[in-house]
Every structure is written in C-alpha cells, then in structure tokens.
Amino acid sequence: MSDSADTPTEESFEPTEPNTGEEFEPVQVFPDEGTMDLRPGADSCTKCSTCDTNCPVAEVDDEFPGPKFQGPEQWRLKQTDDGDEFAIDDSIMDCSNCMRCDDACPSGVPLSQMHNEARGEYVDEQMSKLSTEYWRNRILANYRTSAWLASKVPRIANVAMNFGPARWVMEKTLGVTSEREFPAFATETFSEWWAAQGGAAGSRERARDARERRGEPLDADKKVAYFHGCYSEYNTPEVARALVRVYEHFGYEIVVPEQGCSGTPMFANGMLDDARRHAEVNVSSMADLVEEGYDAIASCTSCSLALRQEYPELFDIDGIEDVAENTFESIEYLRIHEDVRGALQDAEIEDELAEEFAYHAPCHARNQGLERQAVELFRDLDGVAVEDVGDSCSGISGTYGWKDEKYEKSMAIGEEMFDHMEDVESTTGMTECPTCSMQMEHGTGYDIRHPIELVAAALVE
C-alpha cells in the first residue's frame, strides 16, 4: 500500500467530476430546511481562478467577489449552526446565474449548484419578505403569471406596460428599469394556435404524411414532447410554430404536455420554492412521456438547461433523472437524428431572411456545448451567412438586466457583443435565448431570430 498508485482513491479520480466519491449525494446538514451540504463539492477546487476570469459580472463590477468565492470558498467556510442571520454573503444576489463559471471550471466544481443553493438560502433566511427587492424579484421571477394575465388582453397590455408614467412608477416603486421596453405579447398564444392545428392528433397525421413523403416507415419511432417555455407561448409564438413545422417536416409527432415555467428566472432570484412547484408539474408530465419513449425538446436553451442540469442538482422529484437524460435543445436534437445540414445544403433562402445574421451563443447554450451549432448548421445554406459575434455574455441574464440597480452593469457586459453586432453587414441577429434576444435588440435595434425559424424558412416554407 505504500505505493501511491495503489491508493484506494486512484481509480475513482475523474478530473471533470467532483472528487467526492461515487457515493456522494449532497445531503442536508444545515439547520435550515432544504439546504444541501455542498461543502464536499469544494474538494475539486484547486483555486486556479479560471472561473473568476470567465465571470462577466466580475469583469464589470469590482465589488463582486466572483464565482470562486461564491462557490467553493463560501461553501468550504460555511458553518452549520443555526441562528446566523448573515450566513450567506449578500453578494450572492449580484451573480446573474449565467453559469459561465460552471462551464469554465476545469475541475468539475458544481459552481452553479453552489450558487443556486446559497441564493435560495439567502432569500429564504436573510432577505426581508417585506422588502421591495423581494417582491420585485418575485414578480420578475414569476414572469409566467404576469404574461398569462397580459395574454388575456394582449393589445391593452402592450400599450399599458410600456406606458411612460406607468414605467416611471414601476422603476420608482419596484426597481424595474424604465430603460427597457417590455416585450410585446402575441395576440394569439402558441397554445391557442396549437389547439387550432388539432393538437397532438393533428400532429400525428401531419408527421405520418411527412414520413410517407420521405419514404420512412409509417410507424417510425419519432416522438417528441415539446417544452415551449413561457416566452414562445406568450411573446414569440412564431418560434414555437416554426419548431412544429420543422419537426413535422422531418416526420416527428409532437405532443405539448402540461407545463409550467422551467424555473430559470426563479433559480436566478433564489425562489427555489416557486421553482420546485413548477418543476414538479414539468417533471411529472415529462416523466410519463419519457417512459412512453418520447424525448423532451426545448427551443429555449435556458429551459433545456434547467431540465437537464438544475433540476437534478437541486430537486429530488420522482423521474427527474430520466427527464434530465432525455431532454435536448431543439436544434441539437435534430442535428443528432437528422441530416439537417445536408438538407440545408440543397436549400436556398431568398426572401426577407436572406441576410447576414449576427449570431450570439447564449451562455446557457455554451454550458450544454451548443455554442457552435448555429454557425455550423447554416454554413452551406445559400443566401445567408451566420457570423459569430464572439464568446461574451449578452449581459441580460434573464431578469438580471431588468433590475434598476443592475441595468448599467448589464449594458456594460453587453458592450462587447453590441460592438461585434454592429460590424455585421445587415441588421438581423440570431440567438436561441429569448432574453439574450431582448438584449441584442435593445442594444442595437436589430431584428432577432431563432435558428429554428431559419430552418423552417429554408426547408418548409
């Protein structure tokens, strides 16, 4: 045993996984209900600071201590005794949850899990439930609820929400910046459209027709459950409609199960209870479908990331692992199973979409290894060019850039992306993330599209 090559830890060492043993499952040791013990996650940290150099907030905000502190250091220093009302440093609320640190860490430290847990504890234990900050964050995090309301009267909402004096009041009383324009609500939600198309039954028929046309077996096992997320439900149903058309074109039957918010804005605001409520709905409907052989797809990269990574990291819900393993981003899934690039080679774009696109890869796409997919996919499509505007963060990070006190930082982070977008010939941008798209539009005035819309334009229309 004196030879260190024989030490029991040797075989189990895996540089990209927290070196906390196969058995390691965070457990609850802290007195406050629900907080997991992530101290062992600090075992993988070598203090290399790669995470810090990749943090967009730390880059523009000297006060922000950075992910190394927020994650492994804060957790290692954390104490288990009850009653410390300052247990979590309040700088955790300055992290935008872009999760770039997660992706940057060469040692597999569970950084975003650490941030999410700490933020949840901070909001639960240390933030006053009577503070404006709490309610502002809660309202922003529960965008789905506001959007649902607004969608009942979209035209009025569009005017009212961006009505000058109303925005002034919102900024003064709630701390929601008046610099940004609220996104427009669609007059027809995706669900309304979907129902009008005959729902799942209609989809099955159209998929069968497509298979027949494509010379594929009629009973081919091509079934997906679509997680559309709040934004393409209420604001950009054109993205969801494009997805439906593209998938059906390739012979996929689509179902749209009951779903809530993915939880992304709730994680970022430390509202873990809210997030869990929605996660329970999502997991329970997705898990049944996964069992029946469906794969889950999402057109928003933050939604797919939530289902894949944050859910199993933060919650213990029946079927959560199966759902996580069978969830994909929509372009990613197509690229795995279909020769989309080949199909696009033979296609051509002529109409208004014949453009050069300024493509921004969302941080959450980066975390799933998807940051090059759009550039690669459209390389040989005639009539368009997709120009990567670099690997910076857009700066909005969901609700972050909507907060009055974060707005300037958000724009400072976005600066690099805006600059590169301006260098692109046209005035059209492309990204998979709805809030990145808001930021891109806000910073440059460009019109922003989702890659699935371009696929639809090339192959279906």
Add this chain to the structure above:
Amino acid sequence: MASTPRIVVVGGGSTGAGVARDLAMRGADVTLVEQGNLTHGTTGRMHGLLHSGGRYAVSDQKSARECIEENRVLRDIASHCVEMTGGMFVKRPEDSDSYFEEKLQGCADCDIPAEVISGERAREREPHLATDVDKAISVPDGAVDPFRLVVANAASAQEHGARIETHSKVTDLLVESGEIVGVEVEHGAKSGDRVHGVQSGRETIRADHVVNATGAWAGRIGDMADLDVAVRPSKGVMTIMNVRQVDTVINRCRPKGDADIIVPHETTAILGTTDEEVEDPEDYPEEQWEVDQMIETLSELVPMLADARSIRSFWGVRPLYEPPEVGSEDPTDITRDYFLLDHEERDGLPGMTTIVGGKFTTYRMMGEEIADHVVSKFGMDADCRTADVSLPGSEEFSVLRDYMDEFGLRSPIGRRSVERLGSRAEEVLGTGEPNPVLCNCEGVTRAEVRDAISQAGADLNGTRIRTRASMGNCQGGFCIHRLAGELHPEFDEATVRDSWDDLLQERWKGQRHALWGNQLQQAMINYALHATTQNRDHDPATQPVDFAAFDSGPGSDRRLGSDTVGEAADGD
C-alpha cells in the same frame, strides 16, 4: 522584590505555556524558553480533540474525570479556542455490545453526560455516517485549536510580566554545588526579529527553579544533569481532510484501537490516529501506509472519506511516561496520566521539577499542580486563578453579527475572523484601513495577518498558527507570497525571502503524504504558479546574476555568450 522567585520554564507546548501563565499570575518572575516557535512540539501535532473523558471512561477513570472537569473549564476560559461540536461513540454491528454498555456505565461513573441514541438519530445528526452504524453514545466532546490556546496562554503570561523566548534552545543545565541553578540557552541565529525575544548568541539564565516541560524531550533535559527520565515517545499519524465531512466528533466505540476518531476542526476534518513507540522524538519514519490504512479504517464509519480529498498528513509523538517499574510492552497500555517528578525528592538534586505525560485537554490542571508545587517551595501562598480568568481573546464576544457593517468583510470571512480573534476582533479588524483577504481558503485578512506579525515577528510560521493563513486547500500556494509581502518594509529582503521559503517548505512537508487526486493536481498548479511567476524552479536572485551576459535587445551587436544552449541548438 528580592523575594520574587525566578522560574525558568523549558518548553513552549501546552504544558509549558500553561505553567508559565499560572506562575506569572501568581507573581513569579517567569521566563519561558522554547527551541522552536510556540507549539513546535507535540502540541502543534495533535488531534485537536477536547476530550469529554468518554474515551477513557472504561480504561482510565481518573483521566476521564480530569478530562470532563477541564473540558468545562476550557469552554469557559478559552471560548475562542474551543468549538463545542459534541461527540458520539458509534457502534458498528461487529463491535461488542458489552463494551458499549461498559462505556455507558463508565461515563455515568465519571459524571460525563452521556446518552444513547439510535443509529437513525445518529445519522440525522451526521448524515454521512455509515448506514449500518446501529447506535451511538452522545458525549460533550469538542474541538480545540492548540495553536490559539497556547498563544493565548503565552500572551496572558506576558501580560503578567513573563518573558517568552522562542527559537531559543536549552543546551545545558547549570548545576552548582549539587543544585540546578539555571539554564544555558542558545538563541536562534536567524536574521531579523524571527526570534521572539533575544536574537542570536548564548545566554545563561539563572533561576531559583527550573520546570522541565519538554514533553517527549524531557529525557534529554534530564540527561543534562544525569537524571533518568524515561519518556517513551510514541508516534501517531493524523490526516487532514479538505472539508468537514462531519460536524461532531466521531469516535469508534470499541476498546483502544488505531484510527478511531474524526475531529471536525475549523474548515477541515482531522482523522486520527495510531500509536507506535519510536526511539527518537525528532527522527522517526513517516510512512504512506499509515495514512492509507487510517483512511481505510475510518471509512468504515464515514464511507465518503475513502474518496474525499485529503490535504496533508502529519505525525506527532506522545510524551508517554510510566514509572520504570511498570514496564508495559505495548505503548497503548501506558497510562495517559501525567507525572510530576521532583528531582530533589526523587534524585536528590534540587532546583528542577519535570512534568511528563498527560493530555492537552488537562494542560491547565497540570499547570496548576506544578505551580502549586513550585510556589510551595518558596513559601508563597498565591492561589491559582487560571480556571477563573478568561484567556486574552475569550472575554465576552458574539460571533453573530453584521460583519459587512462592522468590519467591511464578506459574511463567511468576517465570521471566521471573529471566531479566531474572539474578543480581540474589534481591536484587530477595526483598523479603518483597506483590508483585503490574503488567504482566500481560510478567509484571513491583512489586518489579522498584520496583528499576527506584530506578535510573531518575521516568523511566518508563527503567523500561520495564529491566523490559519496557508492552512486551507491550496496549502499556501496562493497566499504565502502575500504573507511575505506584509513583512516588508519592516524586515529586509533577505529576511523576508528566508521566512517565505521556510513556510513554503513547512507546508510542502505535510502535503507529501496527500499526493494523489485533487491534492496532486493542487500541488502541480502551485508548482506551475511558483515556477512561472516566482521563478522558483531556478532562482537567480540567490546567486550573483551576470547581467552583462544578457543580450541588450534588437539592433545591438551584443549576443549571449557563445556557450548558451540557445545558440548551440539553433544550428544556423
């Protein structure tokens, strides 16, 4: 003041520091002499368990009673050195039931509050405990920081007029007309103020009485006056884990055995220990298998330890003593009790008393007994006050506060600092100056480091033991240069460099026994960092640099000397 007795205490471990404080508080003129820094000996290499006495409740009830008594005293007078984590004696299915019952009875006999809890309850308290642990006895064990405690004792002694000399070695005992009358001391020759007290040279310190509190070295001091003090040094290994896998002290409930305790200590957990007799307390083999075996054995209690990161291992030697007539074969059979040897009574040589054996937990009680003994020789009737007067730093203080508001520190950092500094927190942290964090792993700020330097001088190891700087997962890789920077400009470049090298070496020594997985990765990163930013792979500053041999840049004719590798390898 002609009647004030002059006492020399040899040894700056817990025993020596405790005796020095006690005697100084009673009005004696005390000089403490230590060959290294404070805690250089066994005290700096122990497990950090504040015994409840449970461990000795079956085998040695006298020690057990002393432990619980002192455990209560230290919680009170040394609150900033103690964390009352609580402890459990856990029983695995293969451990004897009757021993479990004996243990419980023993605790009752010795007034140690003990309670049986089910395996389930035990796992609720410590979720990483093995699933087959069937029951446990909960006892008031705690964790204690030996460094802080000894430093506080020395500081208190100093407040009461004592002189503390570290890096000063006793090389001989002065014997005149059949009596020990002082010590011969060689002060450390290291440059600058690295020595706490007098620097360099020899000194004769005359004394009315000498207290030999040199632990495992007591025999050597005895030898200087031909006294036979048969200390039987016994080594034990301890392994420090990167994080706390447990928050209470976990003991295995079985008769004496190796590798049966896990002590949560500050940010870490310490595994220990073993018991093996050695010849020389300063030179004994440190073997990897001892570490491997300990991790393996303790994984039976806490399975995740098998794959968890350890940051270093270290060995300590117990100063075990037994009267020569006992003659135990196995060191684990030697009593953990302490012995006071009055050399006048025992060997007919007045002027010195030796104290050996015992435990860290009972250091104060040992100090009291020896101080009683010494003062009685001089007809003083001062009472012992060490059990009633708090140590510096342990006066009333609260760790629950708004650290950002009070000290401008991030919560976990402020909290750790205040815990370390205790009642001195305001004085040390409230400087009003910018106060960056220097050691990120342990959350140690510049103000705390500067305070430590004001006590320890240029000895960065002394700053380490006071602050925990460099004791976290990077083992000083990212902070020792910052600590060294704080020594300047008070100390010159050579001193700073010397001290910086010493601390790096000290940190490296312990890491050698943890070089696999993450700690190996850490060591490689530290190496790369030090090689590329500090030129530690080849430091020209230690040799005269021939600047003239450098190329003076583009456009000049002067080239490197023709024997350089670059030229030869170029080939053109």
